[in-house]
Amino acid sequence: xxxxxxxxxxxxxxxxxxxxxxxxxxxxxxxxxxxxxxxxxxxxxxxxxxxxxxxxxxxxxxxxxxxxxxxxxxxxxxxxxxxxxxxxxxxxxxxxxxxxxxxxxxxxxxxxxxxxxxxxxxxxxxxxxxxxxxxxxxxxxxxxxxxxxxxxxxxxxxxxxxxxxxxxxxxxxxxxxxxxxxxxxxxxxxxxx
Numbered sequence: 001x002x003x004x005x006x007x008x009x010x011x012x013x014x015x016x017x018x019x020x021x022x023x024x025x026x027x028x029x030x031x032x033x034x035x036x037x038x039x040x041x042x043x044x045x046x047x048x049x050x051x052x053x054x055x056x057x058x059x060x061x062x063x064x065x066x067x068x069x070x071x072x073x074x075x076x077x078x079x080x081x082x083x084x085x086x087x088x089x090x091x092x093x094x095x096x097x098x099x100x101x102x103x104x105x106x107x108x109x110x111x112x113x114x115x116x117x118x119x120x121x122x123x124x125x126x127x128x129x130x131x132x133x134x135x136x137x138x139x140x141x142x143x144x145x146x147x148x149x150x151x152x153x154x155x156x157x158x159x160x161x162x163x164x165x166x167x168x169x170x171x172x173x174x175x176x177x178x179x180x181x182x183x184x185x186x187x188x189x190x191x192x193x
Contacts, residue, residue, distance in 0.1 A: 001106055002027075002081035002190055005088070006182075007156065008114030009149045010142070011124040012171050013178060017114070018085045020179050025186065028072075028079040032086040035068050036060060057144035059089055059152060066096050073104060081109075091155040110189050111160040112182055114171030118146055 006014050006021070015031070022029050036054070039047030050060045065087055073082070088094040101107050116124075125142045160166035169181045 001079070002186075003084070003101065003106060003108050004081070004186065005084040005108060005111040005160075006114070007111050007153075008116065008171055009121055009153075010145045011121040011128065012114040012116045013124075013175070014085050014114065016175060017179060017182055018083055020175075021083055021182060021186070024183065025083075025190075026080050027083040028076050028081070030069060030072050030082050030084050030087065032060075032065050032068065034085075035072075055141075057141045057148055059148060062090065062093055062096070065089075066093065066100070069097065070100055073100070084108075088156055089149075089153045091159045094156050094159045108160070108165060110185060111157070111166045112185055113157055113166060113168050114178070115168050116171040120172055121146055 002025075004027070006018055008014050015033075018029055018031065021027060036047065036050045040051045040054075041047070046064060050064065053060050069084075069087060076082075084097075088097050098108065122139065122142050125145075126139065129138070157166050167185050169178070169185060171178055
């Protein structure tokens with residue numbers, strides 16, 4: 001099984017690139033953002049609680065996210081591998097994910113981080129908010145989300161660097177250029193397995 005984390009700040013293109021990677025490699029997509037948005041649209045207690053945090057540009061608590069990931073792993077025992085999108089977001093989550101995967105005799109093979117400038121992120125998120133109705137069209141909320149990302153999630157890169165699993169990939173350019181950079185990194189590791 002090949003497990004990868006697609007990492008990057010809000011608006012970095014994780015969703016777009018995830019779709020392309022899933023189509024190419026047949027990974028099972030685990031997007032905590034999609035899981036949470038689904039809960040919000042159904043107005044479940046979990047979704048309503050998560051929405052309070054998301055509307056303020058804050059991260060949803062670890063225990064909620066880790067529980068969803070564990071269930072998703074258990075419900076998909078025969079997949080080629082998982083593409084983790086939007087998780088882990090903290091070093092504590094990365095450690096919890098490693099422990100969870102170890103219990104299931106799995107591991108993370110690589111963490112690919114999309115590198116995008118803050119101004120490009122703001123531009124992308126404002127555009128996305130205008131067209132999708134998502135809550136991130138307000139520039140203050142956008143900048144709060146980016147600040148929160150930098151403060152809490154940059155240690156995740158450090159965590160995976162220690163085990164030589166973190167790789168930065170240029171996240172600006174055409175969708176195809178970015179995709180080519182990602183597939184180059186995946187292919188070099190899949191063929192080693």
